[in-house]
Amino acid sequence: MKRLLAALLLLAALLFQLAVVQPAHAGTSRAALQIRGADVSSLAKSEALGGVYRDARGRRGDALSILSRAGLNYIRLKVWVNPADGYNTKTQVLDLARRVKAQGMKLLVDFHYSDTWADPGKQFKPAAWESLPFDRLRQAVYDHTYDVLDALRRQGTTADMVQVGNEINGGLLWPDGSNSTWPNTAALLNAGYDAVKRVSGSTKVVLHLADGGDNGLYRWWFDNANANGVRYDVIGMSYYAYWHGTLETFRANINDVAGRYGRPVVVVETAYPFTTADDDGWANIITAGEPYPGYRATPEGQAAMLAAVADIVRQVPGGLGLGLFTWEATWTGVRGNGWDPADPSSGNAWENQALFGYDDRALPAMETLGRL
16 A cells, blocks of 8 residues: 555656646747857858868768758858959859759848958958949949849849848948948938849848957947838847957846847857867967857867857847857868969968868768757
């Protein structure tokens, strides 16, 4: 009888756990991010120069298919106007967009409005736009944006999100669009917005700043943008933990920005090294063994950092944290696929932050990102 009574008490305790404790956990279970993405702007040139991609088991395959099978659901592609090497133009975007959509993934198009890199330190006009008066410069922004996006729509691969400018902390198309003259900045950004919406009203427009831990920058910039009537749907951030402040300052900023401006927020650029070694004879930009405290430059450290950034995005109040893109996931050490489009001998300073290792295999961070 005592054994029966003990068994009944044990059963009752287990039933209580199932009925009470587990539902409590279920209510706090981790929701999947809407965006689990990768920037693969370097992919077309890498493939043309013989770049190889393998899954985690070593099986050679299409890089986009490998990313998709790992659980990624969004791809980011940059667009330059007339780059020296002929890559990152409408031609490559159209080709890659067909492949992206065939994998069931969504597409973010990132307009740099330049013939080369546009970022906080440089926002150089395309050579063909250099001498245009302001009204014609604004029209060039509209026409270029419309041309690329309408071509995507006509081939059945409409962009889901579009960045009007890249890391535009100081404005775009300097000096005309510098935000030392906010009305000009606003006019150029709204020209891009109008072109996006004319092609597809459902496509979301992103405004993208770097320095994701700098709350003062974001408040100053978006307060001015709102005061000058800049139109947008989503706030985009770059956050690299080794450059842009602690994870906690990033958390404070993304939470504040989402609440202050009432817009969804997405990290359109983040990354972390998986090794300190070099693969192409060109010095890497990040070489420290522990670029951020507690996160080693190892495959495990790379995966852990992506997970840490993702958790912060997931916890943005009101469900306004959309997700993240790891930057240049396919930019491996392929000779000729360097950083400078005008210099074929330039190397790649980023291959130790890709999602493919030096043996061309998918790294653990890819699977981590796909499950976030």
